[in-house]
Amino acid sequence: MSAELDFTFSDTVAGYVTGYDPERAVLDLKTSDGRPLRADVSALTDAEFLRNLGGPAIDATAHVPDLLVPGRHLFVQGTFYPGGRFEAKHLTFLGRRPGEYNFEEQGWWAEQLDELARFYRRAQFGRKNPVDYADYRTMLRLGGDKSDHHVQETDTISRLVYGMASAYMLTGNEDFLGVAERGTEYLRAHMRFVDRDEDVVYWYHGIDVRDGVETKLFTSEFGDDYDALPAYEQIYALVGPTQAYRVTGDPRIAEDIDGTLRLFHKFFHDPERGGYFSHVDPILLSPHHQSLGHNRSRKNWNSVGDHAPAYLINLFLATGDKRHADMLEETFDLITEHFPDPDSPFVQERFHADWSPDREWGWQQDRAVVGHNLKIAWNLMRMNAIRPKESYRRLAEQIGRSMPAVGSDTRRGGWYDVVERTIRDGEQVPRFSWHDRKAWWQQEQAILAYMILAGNTGDEEFLRQAREASSFYNAYFLDHDEGGVYFNVLANGTPYLLGTERLKGSHSMSMYHASELCFLATVYGRLLLHDQPLTLWFKPRPDGFSDRVLRVAPDALPPGRVRLEWVEVDGRPYGEFDPVAMTVSLPDTTQDLVVRAHLSPLENR
Known part of the structure; x- marks a missing residue:
């Protein structure tokens, strides 16, 4: 810090x-x-170990002198005084010993997900069993209480x-x-529209359940997309x-899902130049109608790339269908061709x-959303496991190496939001x-991008970035008082x-990103x-999976690693399973089956 501050x-x-x-x-x-900093430690300095959501606070104050050993990663909160002194x-402390991180314990993230699920289940439905989605509200206050906003998005x-899910x-918890x-x-009964003339399915923005009357909200109510059908709302209806x-x-x-895919291909897809338009007019289902204003004839990251993380990779994992791999390949080929900018580290x-x-659109102009860059790197590595291409891996690693200097907080930890693309x-x-x-x-996005980059390459710098991002998130985003995670934190x-x-x-926050x-x-991890091994639970229906094959690969992972x-x-x-393909041939049955699949890593990196 500058010594000139007064x-x-x-x-x-x-x-x-x-x-x-x-x-x-x-x-x-x-x-x-790599910048040095000195801090004064006093008898009033207290300390704790990093704790998980729902976990007890563990005081470390009495052990501070023993814990401050070289190489240990930690957060120091304090006061800067004129002249640069930091108290x-x-x-x-992030772990018991240098190089150890509590969030790398085998059950950490699963336990955190269990706590998140309990928070949202309690906030939305209380103790009702079975739950009633008529009680669901989009807006939840800090402690999980519902607001008087009556729209169900x-x-x-x-x-x-x-x-x-x-x-x-x-966890195998049947209640979840x-x-x-x-x-x-509930989505199928209240938010779905089956257009039999066009042979497509699309999804309402939501419904207003005020005063016991259900009013369908066909077009988006969100400011950027008002009175249009945005691709990303249809995309996330499938997640x-x-x-x-x-x-x-x-x-x-x-x-x-197939009906919604037909919607994408018939009305959002650009058959001439490829990719998907961001919005269509609600009457003519055209991306080129003048009613769309600044969204007319536009494409963006959400409409092109968000298919993959939201539903398409998971759909391919569940089905193994070549159609879905083809669609993924088209979108990622377009990303590697059009998204990189030789004059900027940002896409x-x-x-x-x-x-x-388009550098004049709405709020974005010539600005970069840091998380979108990281999301592209993460999903390129997933796609590289499905259909390997040097272009996927090269761009993912390029983004991974360039982002910390321009998108992360290298003094405090954590990742920023929106920055100007031009330096x-x-x-x-x-x-x-x-x-x-x-x-x-x-x-x-940062945690997953650097974890998958580290897992694919063995690069220690990628692993360091994954650990630093995980450290900041677990230290500052978990709400130990009310439950759940915070939407935003200040830089500190x-x-x-x-x-x-x-x-x-809210419109922007439900359970998705934290649970993903x-x-x-x-x-x-x-x-x-x-x-470390991993056990997953499935519950196939007797009429589930038309080929009666359950595919249990948890994600698009490098071939031969699991x-x-x-x-x-x-x-x-x-015994009816394929250990390499990670598939289970399901028996004929008239009842739901509970399937546990135990996966193990292979040491052939």
């Missing part, structure tokens, strides 16, 4: 211990980007369904699956049902119909577009609790990074 302020520093003098009570640190007030219900897969299945039924389909194989879900995110960059002459890093706050979903990790960012449920992080951090070791059906050992 005021005090509190801040957080993330760093690695380089030395500690107990007689002088002076702690020396090195930040993520430590609170220390957060399709996408937020779908995101809740995703989280509950994922929680079942990791029940919440997911009833949510899927939950698709994850539920992976568990049960419900053929009705498969029909809905382009918005385009005209001819793929020329002015003389500037070292991009400028913040509006603020330096950090959103929960962008931390997720303090929760930002104003406006819609104070909420635990828990699910896939478990998968990548155990199977790719730490050589093996299906054993299977149980209804609590008994079952």
Whole structure:
């Protein structure tokens, strides 16, 4: 910090211990980007170990002198004084010993997902069993209480369904699956429209259930997309049902997904130049109608790339269908061709119909969403496991290596939100577009991107970035008082609790990103990074999966890295499975089956 400052302020520093003098009570640190910093430690400095959601606080104050050993990664919260002196007030230790991280314990992320599922189940439905989605509300206050906002948005219900289905897969808790299945039924009954003339399915923005009267909201009510059918709302309507389909194989879900895919291909797809338009007019279902305004004839990251993480990779995992791999390949080929910008470390995110960059759209202009860059790197590595291409791997690694310097907070930890893509002459890093706050979903993208990059390449720098991102998220985003995770924190990790960012449920937040992080951090951590086994639960219906094959691969993983070791059906050992393909041949039955699939990593990196 500059010695010219003439005021005090509190801040957080993330760093690695380089030395500690107990007689002088002076702690020396090195930040993520290698800058030295000295902190004074006093008798008033307290300390704790990192704790999980729902876990007890563990005081470490009495052991501070023994814990401050070289190489240890920690957070220091304190006060900066004029002249640059930094006085430590609170220390957060991330593990018991240097190089150890509590979140790398085998059950950490699964336990966090269990807590998240319990929070959202309690907030939305209380103790009702079975749950009643008539009680569901999009808007949830900080503690999970419902607001007086009466709109039930399709996408937020779908995101809740995703989280509950994922929680079942990791925990086997039947209650979570029940919440997911009833949510899927509710979506089908209230939010789905089957257009038999066009042979497509599309999804309402939501319904207003005010005063006991149900009013369908056909077009989007969200400002950027008002009075149009945005692709991303149709995309995220599938996120939950698709994850539920992976568990049960419900053929009705498969029909809905296929109908929505026909919608994408018939009305959003560009048959001439490829890709998917971001919006269509609700009357003519045209992406080129003048009523769309600034969304007319536009493509963007969400309409092209978000198919993959939201539902398409999971759909391919569940079906093995070549159609879905082909669609994935088209989208990722377009991303590698059109998204990179030779003049910026950030990708382009918005385009005209001819793929020329659109740098004048709405709020985005020539700005970068940091999390979208990380999301592209993460999903390129997943796609590389499905149909390997050097272009996928090369762009993913390029993004992974360039992003920390321009998108992360190398002094405090964590990842920023929206920054200016153009770096002015003389500037070292991009400028913040509006603020330096950090959103929960962008931390997720960083953690998963660097975990999968580390797991595929063995690169220690990627592993370091994954650990630093996981450290900040687990230290500052978990709400130990009310449950769930915070939407945004300030740069120093303090929760930002104003406006819609104070909420635990909103148009932008349901259970999806936090639960996806828990699910896939478990998968990548155990199977790719730490050589730990993983058991998943499934519950196929008697009419589930038309070929009667249950595919249990938890994600798109590098070929030859994971093996299906054993299977149980209804609590008994079952031998009809392929350990390499990770498939289970299901027996004919008239009842639902409970299938446990035990996966083990292979040491052939």
